[in-house]
Amino acid sequence: MRELVVLGTGSQVATRDRNQNGYFLRWDGDGFLFDPGEGTQRQMLYAGVAAGAITRLCVTHFHGDHSLGVPGVVQRLSLDDVPHPVHAHYPASGQAYFERLRYAASFYERAELREEPVEEDGLLSVGPFGQLWARRLEHPVEAFGYQLIEPDGRRMLPDRLARYGVEGPAIGELQRAGSLTIDGRTVTVEDVSEPRPGQRFAFVMDTRLCENVFHLADGADLLVIESTYLSTEATLARTFGHLTARQAARVAQECGVRKLVLTHFSQRYTDLALFHAEAAAEFDGEIVVATDLARIPVPTRR
Numbered sequence: 001m002r003e004l005v006v007l008g009t010g011s012q013v014a015t016r017d018r019n020q021n022g023y024f025l026r027w028d029g030d031g032f033l034f035d036p037g038e039g040t041q042r043q044m045l046y047a048g049v050a051a052g053a054i055t056r057l058c059v060t061h062f063h064g065d066h067s068l069g070v071p072g073v074v075q076r077l078s079l080d081d082v083p084h085p086v087h088a089h090y091p092a093s094g095q096a097y098f099e100r101l102r103y104a105a106s107f108y109e110r111a112e113l114r115e116e117p118v119e120e121d122g123l124l125s126v127g128p129f130g131q132l133w134a135r136r137l138e139h140p141v142e143a144f145g146y147q148l149i150e151p152d153g154r155r156m157l158p159d160r161l162a163r164y165g166v167e168g169p170a171i172g173e174l175q176r177a178g179s180l181t182i183d184g185r186t187v188t189v190e191d192v193s194e195p196r197p198g199q200r201f202a203f204v205m206d207t208r209l210c211e212n213v214f215h216l217a218d219g220a221d222l223l224v225i226e227s228t229y230l231s232t233e234a235t236l237a238r239t240f241g242h243l244t245a246r247q248a249a250r251v252a253q254e255c256g257v258r259k260l261v262l263t264h265f266s267q268r269y270t271d272l273a274l275f276h277a278e279a280a281a282e283f284d285g286e287i288v289v290a291t292d293l294a295r296i297p298v299p300t301r302r
Helices: 040-047 070-079 092-102 158-164 169-177 211-217 231-239 245-254 273-280
Strands: 002-008 022-027 030-034 056-058 086-089 113-115 122-127 130-137 143-149 153-156 179-182 185-188 193-196 200-204 222-226 259-263 286-289 295-297
Touching (some): 002 259, 056 070, 070 092, 169 179, 231 245
Parallel strands (some): 030 056
Antiparallel strands (some): 122 130
């Protein structure tokens, strides 16, 4: 299963309808928790996301609406005796903030939280999920966006396997070796499969429009991106290091994004339909204006 569970869509000030930030990406056997703001632990309960589902904690920057939920989440990992290690990624320049958040209150620490601070643009980790990358964004404090890239692979085709007489354990052997000899004939992986494009996910929070926004969004099947303001407040957005819905949609259009998720809305707005209308003027793909507790599936493979 690959889906985004939205835990909060507000920005600096929560509203009656919008909790502060929080996003959980379920990606097969891994669970990425991005930017847990205040109240995230309670939102996880409402959304049916268990602490044990988290394998990675990714914080873009240390403004409160993106990180004040860290203490509750970290303590819940131990309270629930989560058996696997959880990797934590965050800007290295905010190490002191992370330490304060991690140990904001006394608790019996049983879970294993592995701190892996981000110092510069680059590859953070490789695992069953693919590759996790980070790129620096433009905000008043140091901030990084995250990108998940699944390598391209191949899809085995049952009819071709049958045609070449490849069955049972021989299928796995062919995948590992690349070729096999069956009844005196060499069969290659290419003979019995077709290319399977890897999927991409991008997470872009507080930032002005900059080159790395486009790098992160490039070819994304699902792009989660802040759109704090409408274009009528473009000057205000740039001053405080944010994007408008129109800018976010333009990024999606230029980068070939398949599904665009707008979020991180300023408390000044109550009619979020305006965000959809503004984005639709720039982007001709699928647009989701995120709401708290929404579940958004990653698009099926191309």
